[in-house]
Amino acid sequence: MIETPVLIAGGGPVGLTASILLSQHGIASLLVERHPGTAILPKARGINARTMEMYRQIGVEADIRAAGLPPERTGLIVWTESLAGREIERRVPGRADPRNIGHSPVRNCLCAQDDLEPVLRRHAEAAGPGMLRFGTELTGVSYGPEGVSGTLTDRASGAEIPVRARILISAEGAQSGLRHAIGARMVGRERVYDSVNILIRADLRPWTTHRPAALYFVEQRDLRGTFMTINMHDRWGFLIHSLTAYGMKPEDLTPERCAAFIRQAVGVPDLPVEVKGVSVWQASAIVADRYRDGPVFLAGDAAHEMPPTGGFGLNTGVQDAQNLCWKLAAVLRGQADAALLDSYHAERQPLATMITEAALLNATSMGRETRQEGAVLPRREFLNEQGLIFGATYRSAAIVPDGTDPPAPADPVTEYIPSATPGRRAPHVPLTRGGAAISTIDLLGRGFVLLAGSAGGAWVEAAARIATPTRPGVVPHRIGGDLVDTGGGFHAAYGIGPAGAVLVRPDGHVGWRSADGAADATGALVGAMDRILGRAA
Numbered sequence: 001m002i003e004t005p006v007l008i009a010g011g012g013p014v015g016l017t018a019s020i021l022l023s024q025h026g027i028a029s030l031l032v033e034r035h036p037g038t039a040i041l042p043k044a045r046g047i048n049a050r051t052m053e054m055y056r057q058i059g060v061e062a063d064i065r066a067a068g069l070p071p072e073r074t075g076l077i078v079w080t081e082s083l084a085g086r087e088i089e090r091r092v093p094g095r096a097d098p099r100n101i102g103h104s105p106v107r108n109c110l111c112a113q114d115d116l117e118p119v120l121r122r123h124a125e126a127a128g129p130g131m132l133r134f135g136t137e138l139t140g141v142s143y144g145p146e147g148v149s150g151t152l153t154d155r156a157s158g159a160e161i162p163v164r165a166r167i168l169i170s171a172e173g174a175q176s177g178l179r180h181a182i183g184a185r186m187v188g189r190e191r192v193y194d195s196v197n198i199l200i201r202a203d204l205r206p207w208t209t210h211r212p213a214a215l216y217f218v219e220q221r222d223l224r225g226t227f228m229t230i231n232m233h234d235r236w237g238f239l240i241h242s243l244t245a246y247g248m249k250p251e252d253l254t255p256e257r258c259a260a261f262i263r264q265a266v267g268v269p270d271l272p273v274e275v276k277g278v279s280v281w282q283a284s285a286i287v288a289d290r291y292r293d294g295p296v297f298l299a300g301d302a303a304h305e306m307p308p309t310g311g312f313g314l315n316t317g318v319q320d321a322q323n324l325c326w327k328l329a330a331v332l333r334g335q336a337d338a339a340l341l342d343s344y345h346a347e348r349q350p351l352a353t354m355i356t357e358a359a360l361l362n363a364t365s366m367g368r369e370t371r372q373e374g375a376v377l378p379r380r381e382f383l384n385e386q387g388l389i390f391g392a393t394y395r396s397a398a399i400v401p402d403g404t405d406p407p408a409p410a411d412p413v414t415e416y417i418p419s420a421t422p423g424r425r426a427p428h429v430p431l432t433r434g435g436a437a438i439s440t441i442d443l444l445g446r447g448f449v450l451l452a453g454s455a456g457g458a459w460v461e462a463a464a465r466i467a468t469p470t471r472p473g474v475v476p477h478r479i480g481g482d483l484v485d486t487g488g489g490f491h492a493a494y495g496i497g498p499a500g501a502v503l504v505r506p507d508g509h510v511g512w513r514s515a516d517g518a519a520d521a522t523g524a525l526v527g528a529m530d531r532i533l534g535r536a537a
């Protein structure tokens, strides 16, 4: 019998990130992945700036960048009749606009999933106390208020070991059996279109180097596809869209047939092409109507499936893990009430619904559902989703409202207005420390953090005092002490006066704010922590 506080089913990006996060919170977990290794095909490649902020905060960013391509080398989106033929249009995605880049100290990164997962696996294995077992499948799960039990099957030997855990995270992807076991209903549209993901080795530099892009769409009468940049040289993904609408059957997609489609899409009939992998998949736009039942939590594609148009599946999934893991850690350490865990669904499910709807609208605007005559270019929101990336507003019992409303942009998909209204991502403000550039974002992400105004010394002293064995500590910073607000923008960006303070949760979202000083700073802060941690109404 194996016993572990947290069992993670699935070693994709979401499960691996959950393992790293739990280890950093000091919580032991066991991750099981039924495949012998990490992904063998690139699926996701676009790691957005918000996700990269999290990976910076947990020390993984540099290794992801080393495995991927910098945004400067993939700064365009190109539409062509064929790669060697007429260019229809090229766009700089809104996400690359200098105004939008300024929302974060961290840029997005293009890193193919089969390059990303080994990085995450290495960090998860190095972190500890979390453990990982590849080639091991979780089956036969039952659960009740006390926890979860199931069977771990070694896929090579067939050996079975019973397992018990207090918490189970299903990071099993779209095939999650647990989403059905907990009675979740998947709401939305299933099977919006079908597609095939082909990994190739071919030197496409002659048609790409002069216009470095993340995506090269090919729009032909009988073939609509996308070249997905991986290394900008000889490793590329190719998606053929809407197979059924174009009369293609999965069984026809032999490696030879795929190579012929790729030569047609490049427009070079004798191009040397090696097909390394072929995977047929279906795009759905569905979100679970419950993310949790008792000790079982859904995260990532297990909780939501969305068309990849917009590049949100992985990003939304690993941010689920970011939201969930600090809450699990606080509850398992006896530093929060179990009620805190209810905020996971309350905060993440509505956001996933909004993102999934946007991804579906992108796909629809690109004419993915039916056969098209001629090119169909996407709506302007496509890859211009700053609002969805940075502008999430959580509303739950783990957020203490301060009576203010978050800004209401005209277009919540494309527009991000920085704000530290409780529930929002704590905004980026450039600072210096010891002369070195640093961002407010760099102060966050491992535990609770208090950011106090320049005259907020009382808050700093209070924060340093409130940790007890049953209450997590808070790391305080006064902006205006060793942290210099070089641009003078901190107080306005955080909506506080010099004597005010903001309490930021370990996931980088503002949990509480006091625009000004308080007669009893310690009492106010303890009250805020208790509410966030589910201990007070």
Ligand SMILES: Cc1cc2nc3c(=O)[nH]c(=O)nc-3n(C[C@H](O)[C@H](O)[C@H](O)COP(=O)(O)OP(=O)(O)OC[C@H]3O[C@@H](n4cnc5c(N)ncnc54)[C@H](O)[C@@H]3O)c2cc1C
Pocket (backbone or CB within 6 Å): 009, 010, 011, 012, 013, 014, 015, 032, 033, 034, 035, 043, 044, 045, 046, 047, 113, 136, 137, 138, 139, 171, 172, 173, 174, 175, 176, 197, 239, 281, 299, 300, 301, 302, 308, 310, 311, 312, 313, 314, 315, 316, 317
């Ligand atoms: C063509 C394409 C392009 C995409 N592009 C992007 C993009 O640019 N950006 C983006 O954010 N997203 C993108 N996505 C989506 C992204 O790939 C997924 O959202 C992401 O893989 C989800 O991660 P996950 O960890 O939830 O699930 P998965 O990656 O599916 O991993 C789940 C893992 O769980 C394992 N497993 C399942 N059941 C069990 C069990 N019982 N026991 C043990 N192991 C189990 C599986 O073997 C699998 O390895 C794209 C997807 C596709 C198809």
